[in-house]
Structures are given as C-alpha cells and as structure tokens.
Amino acid sequence: MQKIENIIEQQQKALNSQVLPESELLQTLILIQQELSYIPKNSISTLAEAFNISRADVHGVVTFYDDLKLQDAPSNAKKIIRVCQAEACQSMGVRQLMQELESAYPKDGEISIEKVYCLGNCALAPAAMIDNQCYGNVSISQIKNLLA
Numbered sequence: 595m596q597k598i599e600n601i602i603e604q605q606q607k608a609l610n611s612q613v614l615p616e617s618e619l620l621q622t623l624i625l626i627q628q629e630l631s632y633i634p635k636n637s638i639s640t641l642a643e644a645f646n647i648s649r650a651d652v653h654g655v656v657t658f659y660d661d662l663k664l665q666d667a668p669s670n671a672k673k674i675i676r677v678c679q680a681e682a683c684q685s686m687g688v689r690q691l692m693q694e695l696e697s698a699y700p701k702d703g704e705i706s707i708e709k710v711y712c713l714g715n716c717a718l719a720p721a722a723m724i725d726n727q728c729y730g731n732v733s734i735s736q737i738k739n740l741l742a
C-alpha cells in the first residue's frame with residue numbers, strides 16, 4: 595500500500611492539489627499497474643478518497659479497461675499471452691488454439707492466458723500478443739517457440 599500512497603503523493607505534488615482531479619484517475623491507475631503489475635483491490639478506497647469520488651467510480655474505471663488488472667495479490671505469471679477471441683480469429687480456429695494453450699499452460703503457472711477482443715490484426719488471424727508484441731497466424735508450436 596505504501597507504493598500506492600507514494601504514487602498518489604507524487605501526483606498531488608505534480609498537480610499541486612491535495613484532491614486529485616478525476617481526469618487524472620486513469621493515469622494514476624496506469625502508474626500503479628506499471629509499478630505493481632496489478633491494481634490491488636484494497637487500494638480502491640484510498641484512490642476514491644484521493645480523487646474525492648466514490649469507490650464505485652474507481653471500480654468502474656479499473657474494470658472497464660482490460661489492461662488494468664484488479665486483483666487481491668500479484669499473479670505468479672511471468673509472461674502473459676493475450677489471445678484474440680473476436681470474429682476473424684474465431685473463424686480461423688482460435689477455439690482450437692485456446693484448448694491447446696490451456697492444456698499446455700495450466701492456470702496459476704508462469705504463463706497466463708488472457709482472452710481479448712480484437713488486437714487489430716484481423717487480416718492475420720488468429721492473433722495473439724505476448725509481452726506487448728502482436729503476432730499473426732499464430733499456432734501452438736509458434737507460441738511455444740516464442741516462449742522457449
């Protein structure tokens with residue numbers, strides 16, 4: 595919690611205001627996500643107080659964006675594979691790919707598999723993203739090679 599309080603304090607100093615404007619909430623959440631790799635659930639009240647908004651408002655913003663992870667604790671995952679589930683990727687066999695990925699990489703392991711909806715790489719479906727790098731025409735063997 596100290597790291598979150600430090601981030602809020604830095605924002606307060608930078609903006610020269612004890613109560614942070616709501617327009618800075620997303621930037622603050624991004625800073626927390628970058629620092630901790632997740633948004634701790636128990637930080638919602640602290641953030642709501644710092645921005646003088648309701649906990650529901652903070653929760654709504656955190657849960658709206660797929661890249662913000664609201665969790666109790668950091669995950670064990672060292673790598674995150676984001677696999678597109680949208681129409682073009684569905685038509686090119688992403689369901690089969692997901693089954694192969696889920697059997698190759700069990701839950702709560704070092705590889706986390708997340709479903710996302712369109713990576714903007716539809717022409718090269720199925721698409722996946724590993725560590726912010728997007729790949730097209732992906733297969734289980736290609737993903738295994740990339741993670742090796």
Ligand code: FES
Pocket residue numbers: 678679680681682683684711712713714715716719720721
């Ligand atoms: S539908 Fe999969 S990248 Fe767009």
